[in-house]
Amino acid sequence: MPAITFASRHEESPTCSHAAGTAPFDYLPKSSLDRLRKINHFLIHAFQNSISVIQENLTGTYLFLLADTNGVLLSMNYSSDLKAVVEDSPIRPGMFFTAQSCGVNAISVTMDSNEPVVLLPEQHESPYFQSWHCYAAPLFMGSQHVGYLDVSTINADMQGELIAIAKLIPAYMHNCYQSQQTAEVCNxxxxxxxxxxxxxxxxxxxxxxxxxxxxxxxxxxxxxxxxxxxxxxxxxxxxxxxxxxxxxxxxxx
Structure with a gap:
């Protein structure tokens, strides 16, 4: 398995900017993140529920990220073998995945292009993400643009499976999202x-x-x-x- 390295945790105001590929990263203040997650609770639940279904059939190393329309990380999920690595990484809800915050990455590229993208390890500006093969795409619930989905792996041989999985997740999420909203409306x-x-x-x-x-x-x-x-x-x-x-x-x- 390729080595995975991350920066130590460091938090600053989201208004600051840093040179590409350098730490610290930008994070949304906790109070603002709590409000943002509350607003997007249907979306987050749909994401986590969909990942739990898909993960049953996965054997590789995966990192799933859900960002809002501004590139703020709302939720994440990952394979069990990445637990220690992720917990010791700067990646956590509230992190800005814009190029200004952490250099060019799959989410920042799809934000700019509004198209699905595949980013190879060497194409990431930040050295902390240069072990990852990433697929990111705009996420829609019906015609409504709700954010961005990123599915990453450190195994180059799994890139094809990675893209196939990423294309399945929105369908699962859409069904779950609609079910939640219908249930709430009925009540x-x-x-x-x-x-x-x-x-x-x-x-x-x-x-x-x-x-x-x-x-x-x-x-x-x-x-x-x-x-x-x-x-x-x-x-x-x-x-x-x-x-x-x-x-x-x-x-x-």
Missing amino acids: KPAVEFTERQLTILEMIAGGLTVKAIALKLKIKECTVNHHKKVIFNKLGVQSSTEAVSIASRMSYV
Whole structure:
């Protein structure tokens, strides 16, 4: 098995930048990460559930990573033989997988290209990832872009299997994700919206910005934001994406 080396753990503000291939890496503050993981709890659960199903048929060494649309690591899973290595590595939820944070890597490349990519060990800028053969791709739930998936191995002979596995995971995740959301919607009581709130909710679903909604309805942007806050509270969500998803399943949009 090729040697695997990682940097020691070190944390700084996510606003700082470092030269490619050097430590420390950038991490999201814990309070922000906790909120981000709460917002993406359906996605994280779907990821972990899908990996647990797939892992039953795996014999090699694998590292699975789930990042949000900004490249922040939300969740990870790995084969048992990597436990000590990963726990002693800088890779943990909250890490930014942007090129600015840790040099060119599979997730940063697919973020830039919006296409699936295969990155060989020598193509990683950071020496800490130069044992890995990585496949990364944008992750969608239906038509909604929710983040990025990375599947990595240190065994070059398993690269083909790696890509095949990575292509299976989104299908598993999508089924699990939909099941979770349907179950939650079924348990939600009916929500009462005013006519103005429904109008704004429909506009949000149509992709309009706060400024566009304000211009169209001839109201102030702060008023639109107030209505959005009320809508989010009624639906029990924290983002427009979640609001539209839940509202569509409850037939409000």
